[in-house]
Amino acid sequence: MIKIEDLSVAFGGTEVVKHVSLELRDGEILGIVGESGSGKSVTALTLMGLVSEAAQITTGRVLFDDVVLREAGKPWDSALYRKYRGAEMSMVFQEPQTSLNPTQKAGKQVEEVLRLHTGLSGEEIRARVLETFRAVGLHEAERVYGSYPHQLSGGMRQRVMIAMAVILHPRLIVADEPTTALDVTIQNQIVELLRKINQEEKNAMLFITHDLHLARRLCHRVAVMKDGCVVEEGTAAQVFDHPGQTYTKRLVEAVPSRVKGRTGSGSGAGELSAAEDRKEMTDKVNEGGSTGTPILKVSNLSVYYQDGKDNQPLEQTEDGNGKKRSLWDRIFRKKGQCVVWDADFEVYAGESLGLVGESGCGKTSLSKAILGMNRHIEGEIIHSSTRPQMVFQDPYSSLNPTKTIGWLLQEPLRAAGALDKSLDMTKSDREAAAFDMLRRVGMDERYFHRRPRELSGGQRQRVSIAQALITNPGFLIADEPVSALDVTIQAQIMELFLKLQEEMRLACLFISHDINVVYRMCDRIMVMKEGHIIEMGKTEEVFSHPREDYTKLLLWG
């Protein structure tokens, strides 16, 4: 039905899509997999006619039922596209937050599609929208109809987007990372919904994703893209089980997987032994751990929601003891909503504790409380480490863009020196330490004088880790440190974490929504739901015998 023949797209002289040929039949789900910058989105957008004017099609053409939609050297035909887009093909975007107009009610926005493409009357349109809403699993269709996007959750918004895409029963749906911005459980629902739509409507679907697990679950056929080229194509099972190309192999291996187990890993034999060493070590730790003192001990901790205005600066308190709240706080601040209830856990040296849960379950509030950035707490947090550090999710906002890497790495040492004279170092000592740390996170010394903007996401995350560890804090909170990265980079950063953890006997609280990442990284797991820690135990045990239904849902979809 859809044919992309030898398509190349260039932005101002640089080709981002190179000679891509794809074919898509009715009722088929074709997955395009690849890392960021591989040209998968541009291919889809070109197909939809949504690339910007600056994009030039240099070779090839796009056919829809043997009608040429776009061809190299032919100007963009908006009238032709108008006929197809909406009625015959539609698109679901990644960000449900920005894909809907915030000033219009959800129902109205979906209605507009019908009003533009059909001659139905107002009543009929409304009935049809409500019907579609129910079909995509929005049970309170009436309420959703009259809601503004901000009143809907992320999953509901994505359902509205899907409703908008399917309401005209198009023959092609292009889904560009439709589940990336959603929680795991919601993600599963959306994937199931797409599958159901595909089965019922027999329409073709182009599913773009960087998540190989998803592609494997949903797609009939898969095309792997790299640097604008399709490197491999075939049925999902074929591509993932017997990858023909080295790149695909690397990609598949980079994905942390429960099936492969914790010792199996990406980059070969040397790493394998490292993982074994690590296992031994953690066993030792666990033995000693029962008697040794924990690096972090949290008991009966409840965290309250901070005032939205957050007027006072977030400060570090020595022990994060909430009972020392000042008189001022007591009089002028309402206690607010409790977001974490009676958290009770310990982290030992050299151990990783995984914290899993959906967004809004209190993961971040808990970590903030531990770091002393939220003082609206009750209970006790005792840590024996000085200055616990944190690595954030977004590598692009966690480094100060105006400073050089060297400066950034030295800053923790300077700060420590300013607080405690005994830790004061000379400039050359600091520089030596920074160079050393840079090497330990696997980066070249020449990056010392670069600024963050010259670095890739993975490199930035390395620098973030280096910055967090340069003072040897002993305890680190990693808040989704690999979620924003591509699969292969993800694997590298996880290796780095494991390596450093071993070298520095680092205790780590590892927050993630990606079950597979947690499985790879953590010795113990803690599952959180709506502010309660509902399950905690050794990783293997939790994975093989989850006690709670919710854990099962989270682990196995």
Added chain:
Amino acid sequence: MGLFRKKRAGYKGCHFTGVAGFHAGREAAGMKKRNGKKWNKYLYAGIVMTGIAVVLGVLGFFWTPYSTTAMSAAEKFSGPSLRHPFGTDNFGRDIFSRVMQGLGTTMVISSLVVFCSGLAGILLGAVTGYFGGILDEAVMRITDALNGFPSILLTLVIISLLGTGRQNVIISMSLVFTPSFVRIVRGEFIRLRDADYIKRARMMEVGKFRILFVHILPNIFSVFWVSVMIGFNNAILAESGMSYLGIGVQPPDASLGNMLSDAQGYLQSAPWCALVPGLTIVWLVLGFSLFSEGIRRQGAFDSGQ
């Protein structure tokens, strides 16, 4: 679903427009140099115009072709000539010399005003934006109150309290200009105080002062610099306006504003007396606007985000 909705709504769509724009710009600059030249025209024109004004103004402090106060009954209202390139005024004083002196005065006053109010803006804006709380409320209400008056009225009041004179002109204008700087700096500090890298600086227990002025301040430079540029132009105009009203630089010292007000009685008989200082103000403001626009387009302020 129509094209419109998707273009408007599409996150990816926006993203790619950005990338394409960047590439298009680079390509055009590389291939034809036409676009590149067009960008620099602002900068070159600005540099030339501002440069001439600055040279004349600075020179005016040390040397002028004629004394700025020397009167000559014989040469009253003589038109532009080789002897007096811009003619003479109602007292026979050389207008060119007076413009040179006026330029210097105006620029020095404007620079000092921008410097003082910018500094105050950084200090107040940083503290209020970062810490918030009661202090923030208090300072913001004061700036609201200052903004509530027409600025010229406010300067009039302050001048009438302090008396005239250069120093007082600078003080009063700085007071009037401070609120806008405070607002801009405060907004940026609020935006950045919860940035991940600032959170991390806090976790490292970097001192508060250091967070404010070493970690955050360089990041607001691009935004702040633009407001300084605009502020400087506004200050030139405000100073001229005050001199025109007679509350700025006092005669016999020359300033562009009081030259204008002196000349308004002779608009028909000796138009150059008004035209020259008027056009000089235009020259100065326009040149500086072009200069700042040129720099902005070159992207020299981008702090690399």
